Amino acid sequence: MSAPVYLALLHHPVVNRDGEIVTTSVTNLDIHDIARSACTYDIAGYFVAHPSTGLRALCERVSWHWQEGYGAKINESRRVAMELVHVVPDLEHVLAKIQSETGRAPIQIATSARLHERPTTSFPELRARIENGDQPILILLGTGYGLSPDVVDACDALLAPLRGPGEYNHLAVRAAAAILLDRLRAT
Template identity: 40%
Template sequence: MKNHNVFIALLHYPAMAKDGKIIITSFTTMDLHDIARPARAYEINTFYIVQPVDAQRYIIQKQIDYWLSEEGRKTNPTRHEVVSMVKLLYTYDEVIEDIQKNRGTKPVVVGTDARPYPKTVSYQFLREEIEKRERDFLIVFGTGYGIPPDLMATFDYILEPIYGAGDWNHLSVRNAAAIILDRLLSRNRC
């Protein structure tokens, strides 16, 4: 994989509710395929799904198991390929531990949000850092109304928000992940 030093994580916990309370969000079945496909297209290392609720994990794991089975491979070989990049974990801390265990060092953690934060960096800056291939990067995507500010404050960087033609920028996490991976890792740059 060209971008072996890039990992992504989709957090279902911790997440924020509209009122700012910390919640656990539900898994959306489209997230598995619609984030795994650009993850594969841009040749990242691993796509982590963080979900602590066992009933939700059961649904996610059933999908993963099906697409990794022989029947799933025969039904859709490309789906098998993209789902093989997915790891289901209970916590964000487990993601960091897994990367450290497999790569030998803690990754640079990059948060994403529709709002700017003090440690906000540009796509160009992060792209240049990734292209050096000197460090591993974990790009974290939130669900619900985003990643809680307390966790965002622990990240090394926050990627600048995605701005469209106007001032509305509340995209689905699937859209945001694809756009961000394209801006950071595409060979078709403006």
């Protein structure tokens, strides 16, 4: 028994370096890189959430290129990974899609490099929950300087921050996604 794990990358509401709530633009490589990591670590779906119709159209165009356009002809491994990508407006749509796919609401797990007041769930704890559970798990990643405090507070749990040996903790979201999937899913 193992719970299906989903990832969502939110571009809103996230914070900027001054802690203000903003909407970030799209970084193309966030789509491919995280899709490839998700495919490597057997993730059930990867949602790219953006409130702008125009930027969702850009994401869909990138996704189309690798799934059906010229990219699909020259790069089979990327085509396969891009099948996991769903472009949606916001978290509500992510939750609705998971509900319709699995028949259940997911357990929502926030991620953050910043300190929050609420206690965190360790990687081994979440890993055990995935391996021994069946309720879908949704891991939320924030672009910019991270998920807004309201999103973090509304989640069921907050994953422990990724830290190296020193104080520096400014990983790219693509790097953070890769590391957390490896910690949760590597065999």
